[in-house]
Amino acid sequence: MSLPLSAILMLIFGAVVLYGGLAYFVYRAFKGMKK
């Protein structure tokens, strides 16, 4: 069984917001530490 397209879209949406967001704020924290 393959995953329905709507589930794939929700997977991408969740991953982008959560992991993309986390990566962005961790990057900001490291940038702030370098300052």
Next chain:
Amino acid sequence: MAAIGSAVGLGNVWRFPYVCYENGGGAFLIPFFIAIFTAGIPLLILEFTVGHWARGTPPIGFKKVSKKWEWTGWLTVLMPFIVATYYVVVMAWCFSYMIYSIDIRWGLQAESFFSSFLGDTGSPLMLGGISLPILLGLIAVWVSIFLILYKGVKRIGKVVALTVPIPTILLIILAIRGLTLPGAMEGISYYLTPDFSKLGDVNVWLAAYAQVFFSFSLAQGIMITYASFLKKKSDLTNNAFIVALADAGTAFLAGFAVFSVVGYLTVSQGVGIDGLTIAGPGLTFITYPTAVSLLPFAASIFGIFFFIALLTFGIDSAFSMIEPITASVNSKWKISKIKATAIMCVLGFFFSLIFATGGGIYLLEILDHFVTNFGLVTIGLLECIVFGWLYRLYRLREHANKTSDIMLGRWWDILIKYIIPMILIFLLVFTIIQNVTNNPYPDYPGWLIFLMGISPLLIITVASFILMKIKGKKEVMEK
């Protein structure tokens, strides 16, 4: 890191995936993200700012607003202590199951094995004896908490450097293994396929806010206590975003580890997902172990991995529940850290024994229901009222802005003063109405519900006032 460790706990593994599945699958992510950004992160910022501004524990933070509100700070630190008394029991179960995983002792009879492991009497009115494996597990967990906490924040830093990444790596391994099993996609499809019609249901939105509220370790004094240890120049707002997204990200990942295995189980046993327990202790000690015992190879390794992940996720949360009360006692009466930690761990151990009995699981459910549905929400509301209405909130905003790159605007004040309290009041009233109209425990006598659910909340409220009234060492010296 410690704040992430505290926020990420057993609930991320056994609560979020189920709540998501129950409330519209992937569509639940929309209210969930809205709840994160409109309630979770603003409250996290408030707690971080209060701890950083007060440079002390919750009683000190609330006392800085007004002396008469110090009791709220004590209530905030007593609540997680109550939670810890039963949380460690679940960890003791995980500890035993980690050992049982070596030879998959439950076989294909996970349900009856779990029942005999607990010494289940079938009723909260019959306590029965204390289960020896659980007792040993309890001793191991409480001793670990003591050893981590008694030396203070430096040791906490060293411990979380291991206990945050290890379970995350294990969860990734478990998710990858789960996704390679036959039927995994069926499980993931259950988990993520969106049902947008559910977005019109108010219950789904309430579930999203409740999930965020409980998952982020809010209203437990933990974040206030940890923030008091942060360096003066720490970026509070950025830290709040990192903690929130790491917590939610772990919960999202856990869904893949859980639902891939659930999908495998439905295919290999030919049962529908509705016939399986996919939340709470039932998932951890019945459904997941059954799936592990059906794995074609290296079953015990995956069982061990799963329970180590739960133990390491849980231990950060467990000691973070004890730290606020020990730090508060240490700070007010100058009782040495080692003595304060020893007292709280010994007290916690004796309280937790009741949940290690044959009727313990039922008592645990009652207490957990009242603490999570009423206790934590009430404290969250009190935090918004005290800091939003009885103190000049803009001063806290300015304090956070001094060290943060992301500037908080008036929108933050509006969220803390109006939006979040309204949501919490709605949540509280809705839950009260639901409990009154639909008794969750129709088979239990009223006195038992009062004794195990309501009286602990009343006792800690009275205790908060008493602790406020007892003079601290500094006040006695001043006199």
